[in-house]
Amino acid sequence: MSISRRKFLQSLAAGLLGGGSPLAAASSDDPSSRREEAARLAEAALDSARTAGAGYADLRVLFTESELLSAREERIENVEVSTSSGLGVRVLVNGVWGFSSTSVLDPAHASACARNAVEVAKANRVLATQLVELESIEAKTDRWRVPTEQDPFAIPLDRKAEQLLKINAEARAAGAPFCRSFFLFVRQEKFFASSRGSFLEQLFFRTYPHLTVTATDPKTGRFASRSSLLPPRAAGFEYVLSHDWKLEARQAAEDARRKLQAKPVTAGKKDLVIHPTNLWLTLHETIGHSTELDRAFGYEAGFAGTTFVKPSDRGRLRFASEIVTVMADRDQPGGLATAAYDDDGMPARFARFPIISRGRFENFQMAIGQSRWIGLPHSNACSFAEGHAYFPIQRMPNISLQPSERDVSLEELIAGVEDGIYIVGDGSWSIDQQRKNFQFGGQLFYEIRKGKLGEMLRDVAYQGTTVPFWNACDGLGGAKEYWLGGTLSCGKGQPVQSAPVSHGVVPARFRGIHVLNTGRGA
Structure with missing residues (x-):
């Protein structure tokens, strides 16, 4: 269901969406708290995997947030906000992989997950046609993040919505009767731990702004579209702001009209x-x-x-x-x-x-x-x-x-x-x-x-x-x-x-x- 621009912005002002993206709070969680939580989960999972008979084990703990805003012409069509978290345990038992996962983040479930992964590996043994030989991987403890200037989830929804509607307005002002645009943002925090001694923390941001304009020929019934040429990027909201959307929207509208007359x-x-x-x-x-x-x-x-x-x-x-x-x-x-x-x-x-x-x-x-x-x-x-x-x-x-x-x-x-x-x-x-x-x-x-x-x-x-x-x-x-x-x-x-x-x-x-x-x- 779509709502008008005015009603959408009024709802934001009235606090119906909590004064901004509900992901903003999640994005500001204390990093050290999640790090400590991941370390506890790793200790429980890796100890249980080793006790159950795994020769190698690793754990991934992920916290993922995504946000999609889409607009058509003068209205916001869709706002989707989602979060997920969980862990996955991979084990190697006598040359055969086993895997198990859970969305419950506590040491007891991490241990059970590891034991289950070992049982999966043992069951897979009868199907294995080639045993896995692992190479040596140096144990590392490290942190890394995608360089960003502006966390997209810290930007209020109303500001992002206004930006989308401005893009559509530019395309329509250039003569395109139809215009769709969207912003997609992903934030993923990933922890990795292995039985060889690694503990790694990485933070990823991915941003995808997009525009599609459509021109029509009422005489022939033909239509032609042209999408923006901007690809997704590992970046923050600064990637959206760095692009000349006025030029992009107007050029896309002109190209779509020209496609109708192309030979x-x-x-x-x-x-x-x-x-x-x-x-x-x-x-x-x-x-x-x-x-x-x-x-x-x-x-x-x-x-x-x-x-x-x-x-x-x-x-x-x-x-x-x-x-x-x-x-x-x-x-x-x-x-x-x-x-x-x-x-x-x-x-x-x-x-x-x-x-x-x-x-x-x-x-x-x-x-x-x-x-x-x-x-x-x-x-x-x-x-x-x-x-x-x-x-x-x-x-x-x-x-x-x-x-x-x-x-x-x-x-x-x-x-x-x-x-x-x-x-x-x-x-x-x-x-x-x-x-x-x-x-x-x-x-x-x-x-x-x-x-x-x-x-x-x-x-x-x-x-x-x-x-x-x-x-x-x-x-x-x-x-x-x-x-x-x-x-x-x-x-x-x-x-x-x-x-x-x-x-x-x-x-x-x-x-x-x-x-x-x-x-x-x-």
Whole structure:
């Protein structure tokens, strides 16, 4: 149910929502109190796991808060506020994992949870096809937090609501009859303790402001939309305030109107210049997921799929052209997967590695216990669990396409195209279960003629196969063109888990890519 702007703000003033976000109080809980609580839970869980027969055990205690505000035109449509807390215990018994979780945070339940995890591991023994061998992980005691200037949960709801409505007003003033916008904020406090002696505390903030405008043509009944190009980020409310929403809203409205008049694309082989706002998703789906080691061994075949990349391809497969280098990391400022430690307790320094180096495939992503599958001494900090009730699995760190060593501009890439298309913004996408054959759309498309941008196009999708596509890359933008995209909800696992991940990208040029016309009359 939606309420008008006036009534919404009146309700805030009257104190019907408690004078602000109910999460504000939760966010200001004494950190030392939660730290002490987590330490007591860890002592109880780890002692019980050891007594019950676990050779290794770890505990995660999570406190998560989220807030979603959405608006349509001149009214606030939705306010969702949620909190959750709980713990999960993972144990290794004779080479087999066991896991159990509870939302009750007291030592007695932590102990029972640990004992139950051991029983699960023993029951799993008859199903185990490969025993887990853990590498050595240095014991650490540490604290870390995402750098922020303004805690989003400390900002009053009325101020955030006013900001959303201002964004919508700008879009409507620019001629867009329909406009939706939202702010999504997540705050997660995570404690990790292991039987090897680690005790880690990390605090994460994730902020996602978004806008979608829609223009219509009453004569034809057609409509066209354009969403904001701002990605989610590991940041506070300052991320919202740093963006020029007036310019974004007005440009989005203009682009949506122009899309109504755009001419259909002519299908065929084209050279493409792909903007980072589109290419980040292609990188994510074709390179990020295809280089996950659990996929290569079939552990995700039942849901997320497998991969065309084989363990024997490491150091041999010519994955891309020589100019392409793709790096993993957990230390990129603003990165959604940035952390001091992954959910195995592995330090972030292990997550800085090349996935592709000068076109050659070099490394898989791995969680704890997977490195021995391919004869390596340790994993590379690629573990994540969505919440306390989820077993940590291999998930992407930040994965980024490295810029050209030269100062190459977007204009220079376009100038090298005689007949092609420039693509901006992510759109629909499809890829097979082996991350091999794909099709990607976008938001904005422009024809390129003799090195110059021409008319806007519509109904564009590009299609290809992962390795030939990346080997067709013959131009990359320089460091000045670098842009950090990403998603809060990369899905994987059974039960499915969502993970946040960022991808740094530069504009890139690809030769001879198959372009489709997706229009009904094509």
